[in-house]
Amino acid sequence: MKDALGAPQSLLILGGTSEIALHTARKLVDDRVRRVVLAGRPSEGLDRAADELRGRGAEVEVVGFDAAEPDTHEKVIDGVFADGDIDVVLLAFGVLGDQEADEQDPVAAAKVAQVNYVGGVSAGLASVKALRRQGHGSLAVISSVAAERARKANFIYGSSKAGLDAFAQGLADKTHGTGVHVMVVRPGFVKTKMTQGMPDGPMATTPDVVADGIIKGLRKGSTTIWVPGQLRFVFSALRHVPRPIFRKLPI
Amino acid sequence: MSDGPSAELFPAARRKALTGWGRTSPTFADVVVPMTREQVAAAVQRRTERGVIARGLGRSYGDPAQNGGGLVLDMSGMNRVLDADLETGVVTVEAGVSLDRLIELFVPFGFFVPVTPGTRQVTVGGAIGADVHGKNHHADGSFCDHVLSMDLLLADGTVRTVTPEDDPELFWATAGGMGLTGIVLSAVVRLIPIETSLVSVDTDRTRDLDEIMALMAETDEKYRYTVAWLDCLAKGRNLGRSVLTCGEFARLEDLPAKKRAKPLHFKSGSLVTVPDLVPGRLPNKFTMGLFNELWYRKAPQHKVGQLQGISPFFHPLDAVQEWNRAYGKTGFLQYQFVVPFENEDAMRTIVKTISDAGAPSSLTVLKRFGPGNRGFLSFPKPGWTLTLDFPTNTPGLSALLRRLDEIVLSNDGRFYLAKDSRMDPSDLAAMYPRLEEFRAVRAKVDPDGVFVSDQARRLGLA
Numbered sequence: 001m002k003d004a005l006g007a008p009q010s011l012l013i014l015g016g017t018s019e020i021a022l023h024t025a026r027k028l029v030d031d032r033v034r035r036v037v038l039a040g041r042p043s044e045g046l047d048r049a050a051d052e053l054r055g056r057g058a059e060v061e062v063v064g065f066d067a068a069e070p071d072t073h074e075k076v077i078d079g080v081f082a083d084g085d086i087d088v089v090l091l092a093f094g095v096l097g098d099q100e101a102d103e104q105d106p107v108a109a110a111k112v113a114q115v116n117y118v119g120g121v122s123a124g125l126a127s128v129k130a131l132r133r134q135g136h137g138s139l140a141v142i143s144s145v146a147a148e149r150a151r152k153a154n155f156i157y158g159s160s161k162a163g164l165d166a167f168a169q170g171l172a173d174k175t176h177g178t179g180v181h182v183m184v185v186r187p188g189f190v191k192t193k194m195t196q197g198m199p200d201g202p203m204a205t206t207p208d209v210v211a212d213g214i215i216k217g218l219r220k221g222s223t224t225i226w227v228p229g230q231l232r233f234v235f236s237a238l239r240h241v242p243r244p245i246f247r248k249l250p251i
Numbered sequence: 252m253s254d255g256p257s258a259e260l261f262p263a264a265r266r267k268a269l270t271g272w273g274r275t276s277p278t279f280a281d282v283v284v285p286m287t288r289e290q291v292a293a294a295v296q297r298r299t300e301r302g303v304i305a306r307g308l309g310r311s312y313g314d315p316a317q318n319g320g321g322l323v324l325d326m327s328g329m330n331r332v333l334d335a336d337l338e339t340g341v342v343t344v345e346a347g348v349s350l351d352r353l354i355e356l357f358v359p360f361g362f363f364v365p366v367t368p369g370t371r372q373v374t375v376g377g378a379i380g381a382d383v384h385g386k387n388h389h390a391d392g393s394f395c396d397h398v399l400s401m402d403l404l405l406a407d408g409t410v411r412t413v414t415p416e417d418d419p420e421l422f423w424a425t426a427g428g429m430g431l432t433g434i435v436l437s438a439v440v441r442l443i444p445i446e447t448s449l450v451s452v453d454t455d456r457t458r459d460l461d462e463i464m465a466l467m468a469e470t471d472e473k474y475r476y477t478v479a480w481l482d483c484l485a486k487g488r489n490l491g492r493s494v495l496t497c498g499e500f501a502r503l504e505d506l507p508a509k510k511r512a513k514p515l516h517f518k519s520g521s522l523v524t525v526p527d528l529v530p531g532r533l534p535n536k537f538t539m540g541l542f543n544e545l546w547y548r549k550a551p552q553h554k555v556g557q558l559q560g561i562s563p564f565f566h567p568l569d570a571v572q573e574w575n576r577a578y579g580k581t582g583f584l585q586y587q588f589v590v591p592f593e594n595e596d597a598m599r600t601i602v603k604t605i606s607d608a609g610a611p612s613s614l615t616v617l618k619r620f621g622p623g624n625r626g627f628l629s630f631p632k633p634g635w636t637l638t639l640d641f642p643t644n645t646p647g648l649s650a651l652l653r654r655l656d657e658i659v660l661s662n663d664g665r666f667y668l669a670k671d672s673r674m675d676p677s678d679l680a681a682m683y684p685r686l687e688e689f690r691a692v693r694a695k696v697d698p699d700g701v702f703v704s705d706q707a708r709r710l711g712l713a
Contacts, residue, residue, distance in 0.1 A: 001709035004275035004313060004584040004672035005649050009709065031649075032675070085319070085708060134301070135320030136278035136705075179268060179279030179319065 001087065001136070006219035007032040008087035008138075012080055014065060014123050015093025016040035019192040020142060022049050023211035024090060029058045033087075037080050039065035040093070067093040067119035068111070074126040081130040088218060089127045091120060091141045091168075094161075096194050099154050109156045116160035121167055124182075128171060131180040138181040138218050141168040145188045145226070148235040151251055172223050183217050185210070187227045203228055262290060269323060272575050273312040273672055274582035275643055278319030278705055282306075286328045288436050292408055295434065295701070298322045302703035305434045307374030308349060311381065312585040313672025314705035315429045321703065324434065326376050332356065333437060340442035341399065346376030346435040351519055351569075353442070354561065358517040362442035363500070363561075365397035369616070371519075371566050376435040381669035382427030382629040386476040386498075386565070389621035391443075393631050395426035396624050401438040406701040410436065419625070424692035427629035429668055431702045431713045432693055447514040450476070450498040450564040451505055454554045456547070460491025460602055463617065464595065464635070467495060471619050475499050476564075479617040482543040483605045483639065484536060491602045493617065494550040498564055506558070517561060524572040531579030534642045539611035568614075581644045584672045586652060589620060590664035591634040597662035598635050601655055605639065608651045612639035627689035628712075630667040638670070668706070676710045689713075 002008050009032050013021045016038030025036055036058045040046045050060040061083075065076050080086060097112035124141060131137040146158035147165035165184055172182035187210045189201030205228055213227040226232040241249070264281035285291045295303055301321030308327060309316060317323065329347035336342070340362040344353065350364050351371040357363070364371075368383045377383075379401065384393040391397070400414040403425060411433075415422045425432045453474075457463040463479050471477055474497035481493045503514055568574050575583070590597045605612065616638040623632040641648055656675060659666070665682035666674050680686050693713045700713060707713050 001278075001314065001319070001705050002276050003709065004273060004582070005643055006276075007649070007673070009676075034676075133320050135280055135318075136276075177268075178266075179277065 001085065003032060008218070009033055010035040010037075010085060010087050012037045012039065012077075012086045012089045012127075014039050014089065014091050014127070015067065016062065016065075017043065017045045017049060018090075018092035018094075018142070019194075019207040020187065020190065020210045020214070021090045021092035022053075023207040024214050025053055026056065027211055027215055028088070029053055029056045034058055035084060036060045037063060037086070039063045039076060039080070041066055067115045067123065070118055070122035073119070073122045074129070077123070077126040077130055081134065085134050085137070086130070087137050089131070089137070089139045090214075091123055091127065091139060093119065093123075094142065097157050099156055102156050112156050113160045113163070116157070117163035117167070120164040124168060124171055128175055128180055128182065132175065132178050135179045137179070138183060139171075140183045140185055140214055140218065141165075142185050142187070143168065145186050145231050145235055147186065149239050149246070152247065153251065169224075181218075181221055183214075183222055184224045185214055185217070185227070186224065186231070187213075188231045203231060203234070262286070262294075264322070269306070269309070269317045270582070271311045271313045271316065271672065272309060273584045273643075274575055274578070274580070275584060275672055276314055276317075276705070278314070278317050280318045280321055280323040282323045282325050284325045284328045288404075288410070291324060291329070291404055291434060291436060292410075294322065294324055295404060295406075296408060298701060302701050304702060304704040305346070305376060305380070305430050307347065307377035308372050310370055310373050310377065311669045313670065314709065315380075315668065315707075316377075317705040318703060319705055319708075326374060326434075329436070337362075340444055341439060342442060343437060343439045344375055345437045346379075347374050349374050350378065355517065355519045357442055358445070358448050358561070359515050361444055361446065361515055363445045365391060365441060365443050366394040367565050369566060370569055372569060375438050375440065379426060379435050379438060380428060380430045382624070382626045382631075383669065384620070384631050386478045386618065388631055389471050389477070389619055390475045392621065392624055393626075393629060395423075395626055395629070397441050398426070399439040399441060401425070402436040403433040404436055405433045406697040406699065420692050421696060423625045423629075424627050424689050424696075426624070427626035427668070428689065428693075429628065429706060429712065430704060431707055432696055433702060445500045445515075446503045447501045447506055448517045448561055449501045449506065449510070449514075449558045450561065451501040452496055452498040452554075452557045452559045452564060454551050454557065455495045456550050456552050457493045457495065459489060460493070460599060463491065463493035463495060464598070467617070467619055470495070470497055473497070477618070480546065481602070481615045481617050481637075482547050483602060483612045483615045484540045484543050484609065485547075486606050490606055491599075492547060494547060496564070498559070501558060505556075519562075521572045522570045525574055525576040527573075527576050527580075529577050529579045531581040531642065531644050534578055534583075534611060534613065536609045536611040539613050542613055578640075578642050579644075581642065583640055583642045585638060585640050585670040586655070587636060587638040587667040587670040588655075588659045588664050589630065589632060589634045589636040589667075590659060590662045591632070594662040594664070595635055597658050597664065598637065601637065601658055604651070604654060604658070608647065610641055610645050610648060610651055612641055615639050627685040627692070628668060628683055630665070630669070632665075634664070636667075671706070671710075674710070679710055679712070
């Protein structure tokens, strides 16, 4: 249960090795979170993350979860909720793909959409069903500023996030007034292992800053958060740039 | 054909958001308003695996009368007086009868409720579940000390009449048990006799905390009702300046001649209702500081024998309906703790910490408790209790309260579950040493955890 100051006690991370999610988990464990469930494909990284959170005083469970297998999602998520209420679900899985290579490999490109969008749809719906049954809780969906307008430089990833983003917005409105809070998180360029080796984008940020934004948004019950916040205005402007110009922008 | 609710007809459940009086942490539950015992039993039978909890008038500040995803029984429809002995003042009432109703009905016959908290808009069932206390704790104990018997609907659907003599375990697990042992259907309560409906009040204003604590230690024995209001924003040599009010029900001969004709006159009601429009930033340290300054200044330095009505003396805030809205949509929380007399220095540390932080609490109340009772989770124990209201959007509130938590915990103090909305679950066992006995009784009467609330889930109470 969240307390009067909005501090949650339990957390489910779908995509348990996500750096943004783990930074969020650390901060929440340092506050009142005692139960953390890391859902992801079994890996050393997942076990390491679990151990680290245990070291901070949380009870951590690791459960097998594959974003690319939508038919398994509801069973895994229901199993987690059966062991006790979950106050916050972070939908944090996602792959970046390799735009240039994926353009030549339609199956690899479809895989990006399969994980980021299709997986998000089934995991998002399964989470919201479980949250509605307990009558409270939040689902934070990690989208991206790339969802705001498709760019030629990363439209495969961007379009998959655009689908996820639109899905989460609709889900938020559908669940309004049921006790379930759905929040879309739109970070800009985040310096993580996923973006390692890439040149920093403009207004690059860190997982730690995104985590602060998520925690503040959860407490306030925000529907959409941008990290850093100024990106909201940058992308509002970019959205309205005419196509002939937008196409030539070096972004 | 009758339009009234029949015993067989199951009232429809409505899914809605519930919060406590502090208006924080809403959760959604199916709410049913049963009108009869049969309907209560039928509703409990139709629960889901999310369980059921009884709710009264929603005056607990946090989440004990919420049950996210489950069933909540709004007991305010169970509001009949079943029996009353006007010689002895022993009344049998359904659990949803409010103290307001009891006062309205029985003051004209010369009886007052044995214990009343700062609002009379609480039900008898809620008063038992929280084992509420009032300004007379040092003299009369808490509410359950005046309950002779109660009918409790248990998880298996049976109704048991529970008295402190025949079934002390279940009685004292239910007294202060936050509704987790069963649903109180009715109770037999002993009222106290009064000659008039007026209270003879002595008021004293003190300059600082040491003065008020010394004065209260000295005067407590002389009065049935005592409480102090404290300005927790005052600093320096004014730290903890207070207004102490002490009272006794006036005797007939204390009344002026013109009031003797109707000595037991009482009229309930309120003056105004706060609209749900107050911006959340309005209660801040400047507005509260001003409010506290005025409240302190308007109190007389020293006044004896002033006659006050029941409402202004016991329930001043009931004059303003929905006063919780004054804190805006973000809500507020109430922080009430007790520390034993031998650790009263902790009280000084805490008042200084709050004053230094400039956290705005408007109606800070200081009181001395007498001996506690046998309720496993009953709050009062001998010592000083302080009650503070904070808007939840106060900057730095979480960190401040954690500092206070540490002081309360390390000084053998504890928090009041009816007010709690944020305590650390790991502090519970140290604060309530009889927690395990409570859990043992509950495991016996409700092994499947049918009776459960958001608070029970948050704190791992049962």
